Amino acid sequence: MDPRPGHAGFAPAPGRQGPVRALWHWLKRSGRSEQPALKDLAPADLKRVRTTLRECLAEAGGEASARGRVEWLSATYRDLAEDGRKRLLQLLAEEFGPDEHAVGRAIEDYLRTPPGPTRRHAESRLRLALGSPRIRILKQFNLLPEGVKFLVDLRDDVLRYVRELPDIAVIDEELHSLFGSWFDVGNLELSRITWSSPAALLEKLIAYEAVHEIRGWGDLRKRLDSDRRCYAFFHPRMPGEPLIFVEIALTRDMAANVQSLLDESAPVLDPRSAHAAIFYSISNTQPGLRGVSFGGFLIKRVVEQLLAEFPKLRTFATLSPIPGFRRWLEGELKAKSQTLFASADADRICRAASTSDPHEALAELLRRDLAEDAPAAVAVEPLLAHLAATYLAETKGPEDGRAQALDPVARFHLGNGARLERINWHADLSPRGMRQSCGLMVNYLYKLDEIEENHEAYAREGRVAISGAVKRLLKPR
Amino acid sequence: MDPRPGHAGFAPAPGRQGPVRALWHWLKRSGRSEQPALKDLAPADLKRVRTTLRECLAEAGGEASARGRVEWLSATYRDLAEDGRKRLLQLLAEEFGPDEHAVGRAIEDYLRTPPGPTRRHAESRLRLALGSPRIRILKQFNLLPEGVKFLVDLRDDVLRYVRELPDIAVIDEELHSLFGSWFDVGNLELSRITWSSPAALLEKLIAYEAVHEIRGWGDLRKRLDSDRRCYAFFHPRMPGEPLIFVEIALTRDMAANVQSLLDESAPVLDPRSAHAAIFYSISNTQPGLRGVSFGGFLIKRVVEQLLAEFPKLRTFATLSPIPGFRRWLEGELKAKSQTLFASADADRICRAASTSDPHEALAELLRRDLAEDAPAAVAVEPLLAHLAATYLAETKGPEDGRAQALDPVARFHLGNGARLERINWHADLSPRGMRQSCGLMVNYLYKLDEIEENHEAYAREGRVAISGAVKRLLKPR
């Protein structure tokens, strides 16, 4: 997949609010019957933390002692309020790095040896010298039943604090590398989630769903009905905790509107008569696994499973949000970008908005309720479809000037070898859908015999696979 | 446990012969219905191997392509005869190391940055630059169902070839480090093995048992009877493949003779009336996991399990071989070591051997059949018991002058916190027992409330915990 696992994925949206957010927090804390107020880290505690960390390194005693130490450390950390946690992380970063003298000697040694086998030995020794005490301590948390989850949550904290505390970036990097090894795709288990899955697992779907909020048990039951499928990756050391999950609707044709997919009163299709499998939601659940990408593997394994169950399926496509579209468009409008409009478009929107400046006109129309205001909608539809196609196919990200799409979801699917297939108007009329992308959504098509080629072309040259329909949208107007 | 996992353990004895050896080979090859002759590596094949290794690095295509590549590589490797394997390993070591220029730049960068957060970043980058392409390729074998086992067997090969090919030592080191992470004790599962375990697993015990050969299914059934226990560690990615296993007899008292433990016609004890648990055999099964030590964890976890099942147990002890005793003693005799005999001992053995040189006398008596020749046995018994105690408690190894016992089994149990409890005469009268240790065996006692302290004292100062009885044997005579 993605050779340098990016920072994109589908992390839980920051703006999530209300009861679902509360449930999510509740889950993070669950296992303790009462939630005491979080504490500060008193100097005496800090001292004991330092001593315990050193004992971890000394590996004094046997397995039981080691487990006791990390148990105490994890309980202490979990009970700390933000300030205490920061201080503890800082301590770990500052005092438990590799021995710099040893590193220096190993470097000297390395530089002195000639290439060949001896150099390879020196290389090994240098690698060993760079091995950090921090990570040796953190690995010991694997002795705890919930230890892996603890480290994943710890990295979540690190990622949130790191702007303020650049010192702790090194913990992020070391955990990222450790997780890359632990969460290797060979270690992940793909499981189907059904209405017969444990309720304790299903409520996590409700909490974690990041794309189209699950509104309760009735909604969830619909999403697990006989014409739906849901799959997740699990790690054997984090049982009952999905790492990423995907929701699929089996439909006759490629779906164009997400509200009708989610309509609880819609009739159920006999899944054996379906020709299309629509991936309408993919949610990463663990912010602490950022950059450890398994989304691509998930989609391809799920396609295999679906084909085994329903050999008649012909179309595998997503119905995806375009989360960055409106923000990008508003930026372009502010900058008075001259490439936005062809004259026909400009005329049409100026007429609808009763102004003569097309930038102002578009800005004004976007402020209206495009779900309800038919004249405004008619005026902007062709232009927005063109602009969305441009945004997805031709607008490159700042992170990697050469090749990567600016839109994170596009980056993910195009990087996986999907094709930009169709732009859908009035496809997501929810408040979030209107806010992010003026109600537009996109289908990315996974065409089995083109995936590899598309992936290669995108990875090497940033070339995007595009359907005929989207090509027509892209044409100069 | 052992902070720097040692090279000792209990690797299958090299001298294993006959049908069991054949079965062991058979198991290594099983899964293929016919065993074709192993092939050489033709130049064209070598070229294809190189190309495929490069494609692995490029991570071209998706998971299926990646899996296809490592499948081909593993099948190719498995079919190669020794010469071909060596060439392939050499290729991997020479051509797939880190980019030395990048390492050079990262070193420069590191040396230039001042200590503190920036230095830590430079450190991270240097670590990344040292990350070897080899190991990135090897990790991809985890995609195969049998991939982990393949890598373990690969390292077995590397360890056998490395004297001749010092270049490939780097592969050993990298795999050792990778296995340290994969076979972390938190990832291991302790399982009891019983007569209700799969026959396919049980026949592996027969093949792998390294200490006291299992002579067939009847012998095995006895070792799994109601007054016996057998436990093993398993790794989830190597199902059905025990990593290490221990055999235990539940007895009234601390056992002093292994043949009576293994006597198939001996009556079965009601295990609830047992006071002692005797660990009479511990076998590592995977030579490719050398240095990844989990034996100490195994013993302590098994003690927990036994106590939960039989709260009346008071004594946890081994009945262990002294594999290096006779070799060491013969070396001392050759060197005419002057500290071997007190005069009373010298007199006694000279009389028995009818010579006046005690060194010659002992050498001569050792050549007799001490299991049968009563006068010889009577003459040497007190002396050999004294010498064995000296060998175990006071003879330090060449590998680590400071602290480690010379005898590998002693090193293992003393390092785990056990106490040198009792030397047993006529304890193993099998040919191997006579050959290795003149029929002597030793009990190491795991006293629950002393384990930690013993472990510390041994690890820090090389101080050995010794029972009163053994102390008396050690006294100058």
Added chain:
Amino acid sequence: MDPRPGHAGFAPAPGRQGPVRALWHWLKRSGRSEQPALKDLAPADLKRVRTTLRECLAEAGGEASARGRVEWLSATYRDLAEDGRKRLLQLLAEEFGPDEHAVGRAIEDYLRTPPGPTRRHAESRLRLALGSPRIRILKQFNLLPEGVKFLVDLRDDVLRYVRELPDIAVIDEELHSLFGSWFDVGNLELSRITWSSPAALLEKLIAYEAVHEIRGWGDLRKRLDSDRRCYAFFHPRMPGEPLIFVEIALTRDMAANVQSLLDESAPVLDPRSAHAAIFYSISNTQPGLRGVSFGGFLIKRVVEQLLAEFPKLRTFATLSPIPGFRRWLEGELKAKSQTLFASADADRICRAASTSDPHEALAELLRRDLAEDAPAAVAVEPLLAHLAATYLAETKGPEDGRAQALDPVARFHLGNGARLERINWHADLSPRGMRQSCGLMVNYLYKLDEIEENHEAYAREGRVAISGAVKRLLKPR
């Protein structure tokens, strides 16, 4: 247990309404994606049913043919509306009984043989001759994965139609006897139900709970919290289908009020500090298993499980409804029973109701809202407690004049060996609680060392075990 498994138990209350009732119906029909209109049984269909039943008897063809036949029969039956079902059952009763000539001959034969071994043979032959073709056909439904459930539902129908169609009583009797063998307690599995149980199972609890309606997933989650337990019996041939389940609250003391037990916002108790286990709801789920009683076994097995988990538990008691109390009381009032009131009670209620006829007074006060109307409540409380004690302990049922309590729940627990422990005022203020028992509830106490004796005394002489407190309530006033 109950030597003649009664007709009481805790069948789903007939008055269940609203969404829960709808869900229950939905579950009964689930498995079919669309619910077609139920059909009538056309004459041609009836003919085919008769032919197929005869083929079943002939056991033509192999297992596949047999399975095909019962599959068709069960699908046909499931799609029939009530009229068709009745006709089909009638057909089965009338035409598929034993051969009366063969029975006649076997009787003759039996009557002719003298007592002793020959008579025993004749007895066997008579038993064989009475073996009914109906039941041989019905047993074949066991070939279907859902066949056992089908038969249980079939008997539910029979029980509902039998008043109108006395002919089909024989099917009820034969199925009752068959179920007695199939649902033998040795074949039942006791399982704990938790929040980690499948949602598809949990929603059945919501639907089946017959005593205190579960109001949704939040209510259910509370009932499965760490200070609660829920256990059910399952049959291996009806997986995922609880036969009977019990809900338990772990509390400090014997609970006196069910609303506070069910309060979702109540704090969670650390279950290790509980001294009492309160069985506050027992629900039979399968009307078709009426008379196959396993409730008593359930309670005793659950007590064992609870004691194993929480050795500190001292009190095992129910908090039970008194479903027949008010109906009985109103009957007594109508009949102007003279034994209801002592004079003090009569005075008090007459004063409160401002009438001079105590029967009228009580009737009048019972019409008020005793949950809110404090003066009325104060006036009736001691009288109602006395009357409830009388009703439970001294009022015998019409079904079995000798011994059985009139109240079905009392009959169940007293028959199991429980003791009538405490009458609780204002214990169930729900509409149903007020309607059935004026808000009163009762604790039955399961005292482990008295259960057998109580059971014997009740079974043999109808003697009820009564606490001191209830004895005081019973005293002539």
Added chain:
Amino acid sequence: MDPRPGHAGFAPAPGRQGPVRALWHWLKRSGRSEQPALKDLAPADLKRVRTTLRECLAEAGGEASARGRVEWLSATYRDLAEDGRKRLLQLLAEEFGPDEHAVGRAIEDYLRTPPGPTRRHAESRLRLALGSPRIRILKQFNLLPEGVKFLVDLRDDVLRYVRELPDIAVIDEELHSLFGSWFDVGNLELSRITWSSPAALLEKLIAYEAVHEIRGWGDLRKRLDSDRRCYAFFHPRMPGEPLIFVEIALTRDMAANVQSLLDESAPVLDPRSAHAAIFYSISNTQPGLRGVSFGGFLIKRVVEQLLAEFPKLRTFATLSPIPGFRRWLEGELKAKSQTLFASADADRICRAASTSDPHEALAELLRRDLAEDAPAAVAVEPLLAHLAATYLAETKGPEDGRAQALDPVARFHLGNGARLERINWHADLSPRGMRQSCGLMVNYLYKLDEIEENHEAYAREGRVAISGAVKRLLKPR
């Protein structure tokens, strides 16, 4: 299947000897570490048995009491020697039958009622009155974990004692009827047995194999190799205890010789290239389940499984013994049956045996070693093939004059719908094979599209499906 489950099947051969017989006994007794001498039933014990049986009927106390009683009864019975067991069974038969007065009244009642619903009620009541206390007691053994196995073994005893004690036949009949319900094919689980099955299960195969003795673990391993399959039926209440198992070889063609199938050194076939599945051994394991036939179901379910795994299979056939052939033939010879020989045959064998009486000649030749004595073999081969065909296809059993084959294995397969396909000469040269059938074996062919028709024809008219080749053998010569 067989509408009246016969007495045939493949019960363990009575003549089984030596170590395997010993192991079989050992298994029957296992679970007790020491085997005490079996005891007699003292008068006091008999009295206690009677009292306990009565308490069972009274169902005094709860489940724990009931379990305690049957535990005591089963332990008592297991410890009894043959005489005591007989006395106990006699007691059960004589004193725990139905109440004859109640039966008499129910008969009177039945005879008095007119046909119709009322008669059906009387019928129900009569059936109830005939319900025997014995069986109510025996059913309670289901409360014990090993209770079902106990009853199966009890019936084994009854079947062995019944000739001597005709009184206890009633227990056999009642258990037979109970087992018919418990071991209904819907309650049986088909499982594949492999080399990964528990050793404790595999050793039972060694003990129970009734057709071709398994000579040890090496032989067993061969029978579970990749070109073999083994399936068994299990009952959920007798886990780890196969009820019947079948061994299959996947071969290119229909096998003609069993020794080559069982040759441990034969090469392993790639099972995907097999066209035939040869059922070469079917063993019933529980003598106590005699007459409860599930063999036919087993074969058909296994055929389904094999086809699912190997869609290329074309031929499903047995390679079966002809256990009664030689005994029948010797009977015919003794009786000087005139239909045995055509004149050509008579001449040939008279020449070979140097006598002029063909009956004597054949008797004489059969006494020779036909596996080694080529001239004798050549002389008898065509005649024996003809006679075996006659025996299998045309010789009807004494038990059911109309239709059933005399040979029990033929009865089983022909009754299942198989076709008599081929007689094989020199097919089983083992001592048993020579003794039972002069080394002949037979293939019964299961042709999927003819099974039902064959089954019907055989069941209704005793018509046997015969291949062209066997028809030619049957022709008058």
